[in-house]
Amino acid sequence: MIEKYSKVGITSIKSLRWWLIAIAVMCVLPLFVPLSVTRLLVMASYLAIFAMSWDMMSGHTGYISFGHPALIGLAGYVTAFLSHQEGFQPPHIILPLYVTLPLGVAAAVGGGMLFFLPSMRVRGPYFALVSLAFMEILHRLVIAIRPEFTGGDRGLPNQPAVVIGAIPNYYLALGLMFATAIGLWYVSRSNVGNVLKAIRMDEDVVEASGISTYRFKRFAFLLSALTAGLGGVFYTHYLQSISPRRAFSTIFLLDIIISAVIGGMGTIVGPMFGGYFLTFILEYLRPYLFGQWRLLAYALVAIFMVIYRPRGFYGIAQDVRNWFRARTREGA
């Protein structure tokens, strides 16, 4: 009976061994796979980070954010701009990476809190609406206001890299990914996570239990923006460029959402797998399904998942595990 309760403490120490196994496996993987796969893994790791950070807020509380790329892009632009500007008149501001990276993260958190907090006080779909508006506003501002600074439509290319080479970047991304995953997973399984999930189920009742839902929503958003910013700054320096079309696009947004949905909203681990799954499936279906068809198939699968299996692959995996457990109990 104890097993069914989601306790922090005993169960997490047991589960920690699964994390250690996963980390070990991922660490030795580059030895066995070609460099092209390693590069793909880097992209997948970043998508996993973004999917998990989205899930922390939207998957748990049900306050769907359509502006997640805005947070990522804001962080990326700040670090990009402060570390390298292409050909323009003095004064240049070139700051070292160890300064620009934290500033980028701070921008994501600060900018996010500024825009999103007011809408979190209001019940209803307003948070989602404002989040999409935020992304659109940032997109427009970056293109139109002082394009000589922001790079306008083109963006900011030729950014410095944090580390060079596929393998070092792999471990950097992996490290970030696991740090984010374990941290957010811990929160999700804690009392805080339970409150957030309850908010999604019935916010009024949570309020009536003596809990300020605003306080908890704000915390979830803080984590979400923080991890989005972290991923955003390092991602920008991995790609060594940033452009508005990629950063503030609905394609990016839907990659993140679909990863989270297929993995399983509200589980952190699900979206993590979802990021890897989306990246690799899109790549490996390339010879079989031409271009747009892959994307279409993916979107259809995602819709199916949202409706019939909102807990995604994570939920399916849980069902399978429970089925096995039941059978071994009966059978043996």
Place this chain on the structure above:
Amino acid sequence: MEQILIQGALLSGLYALIALGFTMIFGVGRVLNLAHAGYVMVAGYMYFWASYMVGLPMGVSFAIAIATGAGLAVGTYMAWVRRFLYDPTIVFVSTIILALTLEHIMTLAFFRENINVPPIVVGTTEVLGYTVSNNLFAALIASWTCIGAVLLFMRTTHIGRAMRALAMDRKGAIISGINPDRVNLITWAISGALAGVAGIFYSSYTFLTPTAWVFPLIMSFAIVVIGGLGSIEGTIIGAHIVGFMETATVLAIHEKLRSVPGLVIMIIVLIVRPKGLFGR
């Protein structure tokens, strides 16, 4: 200045048409259909296909576009939304993915290039010294005709009043014997039809492209927040505020900043009066 007023009025009419279906669904069913702007886009493609690629007469093409909009809407509702009215999160996520799906389908059918749809009504007219395309006038007339028809429908027909009842007091309406499922179905069908009309004219106002659903969706958000979710009068007023702000920005400030003032107003309204101008 006059140019802003004229073009603003025309754009606002079109926006009102787009946002109207969007807000009606929320008013009656309490969910937001994020694929709504996607229906507009698809209907625009259908009109183009029917009248320019197949060569059907204009009236038939109109009918096809409107039927497409209504059909998509009803299809979405019946396929899954009606079962998830209690869970807005699922409706949100599934309908925005649906919008993306429609984009992919249209890309497969028509490719990614921008299609310039020839105007439905050719020629221009002089208004107060400015040249305005007749096409935009036609759009304005169509928009207001539809808006008027919807308002009349809501006030006079039995179903229309049922829709208003459900929007005002859901529990009370159901107790009075109104069948929410049937009324919802009709609301979705109407909103889809409106999206169809909007698609026809929107496609000739700007060019046609599979990603054309994003911008109208965002502006619809601004319109319904400013006007008040679920309120038809609010939507019309909101559409005009947004439409004029966009026109003024494009003509007087910077073309690329077109959406910013409208969105900023939306955020301000959200902070100061979250229910919007006419919302409950």
Place this chain on the structure above:
Amino acid sequence: MAKLLEVQGITKRFGGLVAINDLSFHIDEGEVLGLMGPNGSGKTTIFNIIMGDFPPDSGKVLLKGEDITHYPTFERVKMGIARTYQVPRPFRELPIIEDIRVSTIPDSIMGSFRGGTHLEEVERIAEDVGLKGRFSMYPHELTMGDLRRVELAKALATKPKIVLLDEIFAGLTVAEIEEIDKLLRRKMEEGLDFIVVSHDLKALAPLVDRVVVIHFGQFIAEGPFDKIVDNEKVKAAYFG
């Protein structure tokens, strides 16, 4: 006797409809108040106002003399008011023990991380209301009687001074009513105050000290249960 909870001159309009009309009543410490009135007389609405779901158009809500009229709901709960709902609202996806546990989680991020309430304490609360053996069951697997117990457990878990019970006997079998009745009386002996809303006069009778009757959101009568049942105005309100 000190006034524990008091509503003064509450008026609430929804559009054109006046739901509550200049309503005033109070409950003293140590007493159990019954709130009676025909369907639609505003009983749930006044509960909502007391809990803070929405503000009144005019009037005040006072808890131990403090004006809480515009306090947010969670603040009022922390001050000691709790409620159950007319239609139970359990968290659909949680086993009921987890559901009750949410009510024990403190209103602070750091506090929640540090642990909040031990599972044993939550189990004790669940056992106390009679849910032993059903801890890991889900709401859809439970009877109405058990769902009402869950509601009560969640309310009690917030350590309230007063609980607003909205139609707690509705949908229960005679046996279940007796059990809930015993449970409530045990809680009363432990010092808890209740405002009980119920249609079921027979269930209400043994519990309440005093009764307030409202109709169309207006105060009709007040007094001990037996006197009220005989009151002409009350009979008119119920039987027309």
